[in-house]
Amino acid sequence: MARIRPARTYRSIFSQSWSRYSQKKPRKNYVRAMPHTSLLVFNMGADNKAYDVQFTMNVQDRIQLRSNALEAARQIANKYLEKTIPGGYYFKVLVYPHSVIREHKMATGAGADRISQGMSHAFGKPVSVAARLTKNQPVFMIRTSRQNAKHVKEAFRRAGSKLSGNYKVIAIDRNN
Incomplete structure (x- = not known):
């Protein structure tokens, strides 16, 4: 499925989340067909x-992150950690994309104004899922030993380049 719109159109949180999907009561659904998430692996x-040490990558603002962005960040951080400290870490994704992103498909090109019906009843069709994050909420968590701290910080820096927003790395000593 091709992304039509860039992530900046979805990263701000303006209204409530539309995530009601029930298999037991399908008539009560807001979302008729739930899009698949790109994020499938949570523990590595x-x-x-x-x-000795637990590092978390916390978001500094309220933001909405699409599942494909979370998956790209997870892959790049895990690949770097596997290369530098194989078997010397535990990496966990702490968020799950529940919120459904909708898109109102519009006709484009010459003569589209005659074909398209405009924005009347523009609820949109579900195209993707996203995770809604609050301020200071952890996104990723890595446990490792003290001598691997620089590798973890570099992995979080690489993961942060794939995500929108600003992030802060927090270290917690697990021995105390």
């Missing part, structure tokens, strides 16, 4: 070790 690395 080795969780069976006792790590």
Whole structure:
């Protein structure tokens, strides 16, 4: 599925979320067909070790992130960590994209004004899903040992380049 509109059209939160989808009561749905999420893997690395430090990547503003952006950030951070510290980390995605993004498809090109019906009843069709994040909410979490701190910060820097908004890395010592 091709993205028609850029992410800047969806990253701000203006109104309530349209995420009502029920298999038991389909007549009560706001969303008739739920779009698939691009984000499928949430836990990576080795969780069976006792790590020293936990790093989280927190968002600094209210923002809405599409599932394909979260998946791109997850992939680039995990690939860097696998290359630099294989088996020495545990990486977890802490958000899930529930909110449905709708798009009102308009005809474009010559003569589109005669074919298109304008914006009357422009509720839109579901095209993607997004995660709505509040201020200071963690997006990703990595547990590792102290000597790998610079690698984790670099992985978060690379992941932040794939996402809209500003992010802050917070370290928590797990031994205390």
